Amino acid sequence: MAMVVTIIVDTVGTMSTEVRTTRRWLMAVSVFGIGLLLLAISGPRILAYAQMAMVPSSVARSLESGRDISTTGLDEAIARYENATFVLSHDFKLLQDLGRLEMRRAAGLKDPTQRSEELRSALVTFEAAIAAAPARPFPWSLDAYARSELSVPSEEVVGLLRMSYFLGPQEASSIMLRARVGGRMWNFLDDGARQFTENDFRKMWQYSILRPALIDIYLENTLTARAAIRRAVLIDKSEQKKFDRLIEKTLGDFKSRSR
Numbered sequence: 001m002a003m004v005v006t007i008i009v010d011t012v013g014t015m016s017t018e019v020r021t022t023r024r025w026l027m028a029v030s031v032f033g034i035g036l037l038l039l040a041i042s043g044p045r046i047l048a049y050a051q052m053a054m055v056p057s058s059v060a061r062s063l064e065s066g067r068d069i070s071t072t073g074l075d076e077a078i079a080r081y082e083n084a085t086f087v088l089s090h091d092f093k094l095l096q097d098l099g100r101l102e103m104r105r106a107a108g109l110k111d112p113t114q115r116s117e118e119l120r121s122a123l124v125t126f127e128a129a130i131a132a133a134p135a136r137p138f139p140w141s142l143d144a145y146a147r148s149e150l151s152v153p154s155e156e157v158v159g160l161l162r163m164s165y166f167l168g169p170q171e172a173s174s175i176m177l178r179a180r181v182g183g184r185m186w187n188f189l190d191d192g193a194r195q196f197t198e199n200d201f202r203k204m205w206q207y208s209i210l211r212p213a214l215i216d217i218y219l220e221n222t223l224t225a226r227a228a229i230r231r232a233v234l235i236d237k238s239e240q241k242k243f244d245r246l247i248e249k250t251l252g253d254f255k256s257r258s259r
Contacts, residue, residue, distance in 0.1 A: 052094075055080045063100055074105045085128075092133035099125035099142055106149075122146050137168025141177040148181045154188035157181060165196045175200045176213055183217045186225040198232040205233035205243075215243075215250045 059077045062069045069077070081098040088094060099122040106118035123146050129139040144160035161178050168174045182189060182197030189197060204214040218229050234240045 052080065052084055059101075060097075063097065063104070069101075069104060071105075071108065074101060074108075077101055078105065085125075089128070090132045092129045092136060092139065095125050095129035095132060096136075096139050096142065099123075099129060099139075099146070103142075103146060103149075116150060119146050119150050123150075135167060137164045137171050137174045140164040140167065141174040141181075144181050145177045148184055154185055157185060158189060158193050161193060162196075165200075169196070169199070170203075172207070172210065175203050176210065179204055179214065180217050183221045183225045183229070186222065186228060194228070198228060201229050201232040205239075211246060212250065215246050218247070219250065 055077050056073065059069055059073055061067070078098065078101050081094060081101060085091065085094050085098055102118055102122035102125060106115050106122065109115040109118060123143065126139050126143040126146060129136075130143065133139065140160050141164040144157050144164060147157050147160065161181060164174050164178055179197065179200040182193065182200065186194070186197070201214065201217075204210040204217075214229070214233070218226055221229075230240075230243070234243055
């Protein structure tokens, strides 16, 4: 009887050991599987941002500040961004900045055909950014600006401006782009688009840091657009004096640079 008990105990002990071993294997396989899944999820992002790490920080700063970027710097940055968006195709910020770099490169091209091709490439990129994050206003603003540079039908541009305004009426970067496009296309805007464009003019004047950009928009546009800007921002004589002084300063600076 004692022998039988011993055999049963040994058997139970062996089974318990086998169960624990099986559980360990299952746990190890599960952990390994989870690790592979996490690697599959994070792998593209790691590869994409490895490319971004090779873009000089000065390029990003210049892109935000409006300072010039060398042709070589643009080409290298665009190549890195293209590699990054190839493996991370739904990151709206990467797509948005790639399109902005493409617009920068287009602005430096003298050949009209090459410039149009580069702008159309930027359009494709902005459309991808909109698809990736349709609730973000800035890609809509950028798309509208690029299309206005290509002189596409005004209805398309106005529709994009309207979406940008609906999504981000207070976003400073979108305000500046919308105001520039709206001023350029003033004669083609409907009453609703004119109203929100005037709101953008007014907001630019309210923020002193944006006033020089508003003066640039004023000087580069037609008399009807200029009248709209003055109507939107000049609420009294003191504001009119500030506005006119800023115009004189801007024109004086331009003449000094032209000498």
